[in-house]
Amino acid sequence: MRGLEEEFIPSTPGKFKDKTYYSGNRQLHRCFASTSTMFLWALFLLALTASYLSFQSFMDSGTRYLSSTWGSLHWEKQVRDSAQIHRVNGMSVLVTGAAGFVGSHVSIALKKRGDGVVGIDNFNNYYDPSLKKARKNLLNLQNVFLIEGDINDVHMLAKLFDIVAFTHVMHLAAQAGVRYAMENPKSYVHSNIAGLVTLLEACKNANPQPAIVWASSSSVYGLNEKVPFSESDRTDQPASLYAATKKAGEEITHTYNHIYGLSITGLRFFTVYGPWGRPDMAYFSFTRNILQGKPITVYRGKNRVDLARDFTYIDDIVKGCVGSLDTAGKSTGSGGKKRGPAMFRIFNLGNTSPVTVPMMVAMLEKHLKVKAKKHVLDMPGNGDVPFTHANISLAQKELGYKPTTNLQTGLGKFVRWYLSYYGYRQEKSVK
Numbered sequence: 001m002r003g004l005e006e007e008f009i010p011s012t013p014g015k016f017k018d019k020t021y022y023s024g025n026r027q028l029h030r031c032f033a034s035t036s037t038m039f040l041w042a043l044f045l046l047a048l049t050a051s052y053l054s055f056q057s058f059m060d061s062g063t064r065y066l067s068s069t070w071g072s073l074h075w076e077k078q079v080r081d082s083a084q085i086h087r088v089n090g091m092s093v094l095v096t097g098a099a100g101f102v103g104s105h106v107s108i109a110l111k112k113r114g115d116g117v118v119g120i121d122n123f124n125n126y127y128d129p130s131l132k133k134a135r136k137n138l139l140n141l142q143n144v145f146l147i148e149g150d151i152n153d154v155h156m157l158a159k160l161f162d163i164v165a166f167t168h169v170m171h172l173a174a175q176a177g178v179r180y181a182m183e184n185p186k187s188y189v190h191s192n193i194a195g196l197v198t199l200l201e202a203c204k205n206a207n208p209q210p211a212i213v214w215a216s217s218s219s220v221y222g223l224n225e226k227v228p229f230s231e232s233d234r235t236d237q238p239a240s241l242y243a244a245t246k247k248a249g250e251e252i253t254h255t256y257n258h259i260y261g262l263s264i265t266g267l268r269f270f271t272v273y274g275p276w277g278r279p280d281m282a283y284f285s286f287t288r289n290i291l292q293g294k295p296i297t298v299y300r301g302k303n304r305v306d307l308a309r310d311f312t313y314i315d316d317i318v319k320g321c322v323g324s325l326d327t328a329g330k331s332t333g334s335g336g337k338k339r340g341p342a343m344f345r346i347f348n349l350g351n352t353s354p355v356t357v358p359m360m361v362a363m364l365e366k367h368l369k370v371k372a373k374k375h376v377l378d379m380p381g382n383g384d385v386p387f388t389h390a391n392i393s394l395a396q397k398e399l400g401y402k403p404t405t406n407l408q409t410g411l412g413k414f415v416r417w418y419l420s421y422y423g424y425r426q427e428k429s430v431k
């Protein structure tokens with residue numbers, strides 16, 4: 001015997017058509033009854049689906065508005081709070097690459113003097129992201145809100161400029177490293193070209209437009225042999241893709257200055273070093289290897305000439321960055337249209353006293369109290385230049401830039417930081 005349920009719910013649709021089983025009105029009636037039952041069930045299922053979907057969307061929007069993912073109300077509040085200015089004539093600065101070496105130092109310096117700062121960083125794994133996370137913790141302690149995001153994210157940038165009228169952008173996000181460009185060329189195009197253009201588009205569309213200070217590089221001088229390097233020297237002979245993308249950045253920013261009235265200051269950094277530095281750089285990786293008793297490779301130039309760099313200490317670079325922000329003229333455009341000529345500047349930020357790589361190693365040995373195991377190799381053709389040497393008179397005049405830390409002192413500070421950060425006890429680990 002069929003149960004009640006079975007009476008009203010046909011097990012298969014085909015049963016409706018089984019004319020031999022039912023006859024006359026009864027068949028018609030059952031058929032009608034079954035159709036309305038099906039209709040009711042369909043209605044029920046439809047309602048169920050609709051309520052499920054609206055529940056989902058409620059949950060989604062709930063998460064969006066309550067969580068810290070970008071675009072949420074909580075996120076917006078964090079951005080606004082962090083951008084808040086706490087001094088007279090202060091600025092609100094969007095710092096890109098804020099979990100990076102220079103970015104974290106500049107963000108903290110600005111925040112400490114009362115400027116509003118919002119950071120953005122994509123936390124890529126070019127080098128140990130845990131160091132970037134540690135820098136993020138430092139920023140948190142100073143109440144700098146750091147967004148995990150990419151400067152190629154058009155919507156996120158638009159949203160940021162929507163919520164905050166940033167007066168300045170300190171653009172430090174980049175794919176760094178001279179030699180890595182041969183391994184991963186696309187990452188340079190992604191960050192240093194595409195990312196730069198995306199950011200400039202957002203700045204150009206912002207109302208008011210912010211003034212932009214950004215990191216170019218000493219590497220733009222490439223094969224230039226005239227010393228010291230002055231801003232007016234030729235920069236059309238880059239020796240690496242990294243240098244070429246930085247040079248392209250200088251041209252691209254010029255275009256945005258020319259067409260849209262964006263105020264632009266490009267800073268050519270000369271081999272920046274110091275506490276919380278980049279593990280891919282020679283002074284950092286040498287320190288690690290020396291402490292671990294591993295060999296280091298010291299490159300040598302043509303005719304056995306030592307390579308040299310105008311190593312520049314991080315605190316001096318921070319002063320140069322802050323000085324650039326303080327002296328930057330306003331952008332003149334609005335609504336994506338230029339309203340008048342805007343400032344366009346390029347400065348060298350170096351130390352003016354190059355030191356050879358073997359001398360730098362000797363200083364590290366002294367601070368670490370360990371002898372390095374050196375392998376000397378001829379410089380491979382991988383984008384390196386034999387020397388750098390900055391003429392900084394323009395930055396001195398316009399920004400009041402005056403580096404005060406020599407390499408010996410700066411490396412001492414770096415080594416102290418390194419030993420404490422990585423938990424070495426100097427008297428135990430070094431012989």
Ligand SMILES: O=C(O)[C@H]1O[C@H](OP(=O)(O)OP(=O)(O)OC[C@H]2O[C@@H](n3ccc(=O)[nH]c3=O)[C@H](O)[C@@H]2O)[C@H](O)[C@@H](O)[C@H]1O
Nearest residue numbers: 176177178217218219269270271281282297298299307384
């Ligand atoms: O001013 C810049 O525009 C750039 O500075 C920095 O580049 P560089 O000056 O090349 O610094 P870095 O790699 O520390 O090599 C230093 C020296 O050590 C030599 N070097 C390097 C590695 C090695 O294993 N052996 C060695 O001898 C090497 O041949 C070189 O002579 C930034 O990384 C770069 O992002 C950019 O900002």
